[in-house]
Amino acid sequence: MAITTSTRSVLDVAGASPRIDSARTLDADAAAAGGRVASGAGRRKRRRPSAWHLFLIPVSLLFLIPFLQMFLASVSPEKELVSFPPPFIPSHLDFGGYAGLFAESNVLTWLLNTVIVSTVGIASHLVLCSLAGYGFARLKFRGRQLGIFMILGTIMIPTQLLMIPTYILFSQLGLVNTLGAAIVPWLSSAFGIFLMRQFFLSLPAELEESGMLDGANRWQVFTRIILPLAKPALATLAIFTLLGSWNDLIWPLIAINDPHAFTLQLGLQNFQGTRRTQWSLLMAGNVVATLPLIVFFLFAQKQFVQTMTLSGLKG
Template sequence: MTTASPSPAASPSPAASTSSASSSVYADTACPPPTGAATGPRRRRTLLPFSPWHLLLAPLCLLFAIPLIWLLLSSVMSDAEINRFPPSLWQSGIDLEGYRYVIGNAMFPRWFANSLIVSLTAVASNLVLGSLGGYAFARMRFAGSRILLALMLATMAIPFQLTMIPTFLVMKRLGLIDSLGALIVPSLVTPFAVFLLRQFFLSLPRELEEAAWLDGCSRLGVLWRIVLPLSRPALSTVAVLTFLTTWNDLTWPLIAINHDTQYTLQLGLTTFQGQHHTRWSAVMAGNMITVLPVLLAFLFAQKTFIQSITSSGLKG
């Protein structure tokens, strides 16, 4: 009876044993093999502590920040230094006369309050009505839904100059001219808010809503308890953009408001510019105070703003 000898293929070769031993050594020491292809790119990446794109983005950011920096510097200059030609980048001292004039103006707190009321009301109404409209266009199918959506989006291409007079006539019929209502009603809901929220709702999985329906939740309950908590990035984006647009609006308040007690902040700042003399220090200080709420709102919502913009454009 013969015994089968092991085949040569079953016995490990010396080269294989050497490679396995070397790989086990590298695995134990958690160090990669010293190959030039593996260490070259990694060595080049460690030369810069940041991404090479920052070398291009940093000058661009500085370029876009120049107007804001010049506004800040001009707000602490005197009128003589602002009107000097050529302008000086470094003033002799800090002059807060413009801020004193703006804050000491008796109507400035009233203008600030009017702008705050109009902007916050527009933000709240766009969040509520925009969510209802966006969810209806995203999840409900009814006769003419696509046509209504197309017509609504078409209104975004119409410039405000064409709808300015019809809007004024409507507000006049409602008796809202020369009141804050004339500034609030046209901004209660915007097509952009409905469209952005619709796009974000389409990116959410339907399985979450179907599970809530099986548990006996109504459609409004699904929207309130399931959809809106997941849509915080889109809601933050709508809030920031609506606040920015309403807060900085000048054209429509200039048409609809006549009495100075109903002025918004942007409209009130125009009173600092006279026909023969303009207090540029007060104008710059007032604009700096006006920019701060918008800048702070964007900085706080920057992360959710970027997340909403990137996610809402993925699915149409």
């Protein structure tokens, strides 16, 4: 798990202002052209296509080819993948890879486990981090500064330092080899608390005051007035938790040995060890593990980019 914020203020981004805005560009040509149009008596000239396409098309293809290879290999006949040279595009669609994957592995169990881990993690993050973020941002109570300070301090600590004692702790709690071991680390995070705290700090205090004047208590103000405004920050938090918990590998690898409690990533890694050369099966597994996130990404690209900017969550 990793946490960053870019150099910009968190409030800015969590406020869901569209940061990556194609309308504001540094392209001097476009600016010049715009100026010309403005001064040129409204004469609209069709601009010739930008030369940047010549750079962007190959680069985009380069980034897409690994995914294309993955999808195509997953629907290729196994024989073609190890022929020499293997065709990039299969001669015909063959779902043997998927059939083999579902028959020879517990991929559906793994998928279900990962869905459980991510769902519980997201739900818990949304509830606990918005509560704590609000408390640290708006409520005045003794020990608040100390709490903020200590949680901040934990942000610098790398996961690798925590793995060994956490493993020992979890084994004493009887969590090791259960799905619980994969879930507990994703229940809350310092990043989540801070993201929400920064967001709540950015809201004007008058909102709450007017609510209090109307006779609502703190809890009602929080649930009825504040939370509905926090949707952009909550979306960022949900995606952060989704990406982190869905793709986590090292921690399930350490804490879970029982194939029934495998997460998708762990199961896939394990499956790879036993099926080194059955490429269509492995690629089918890859598709099952990656496609849900790709689909999410395509539907909520803006929110994903937002999350990416705030949390350098990868690996």
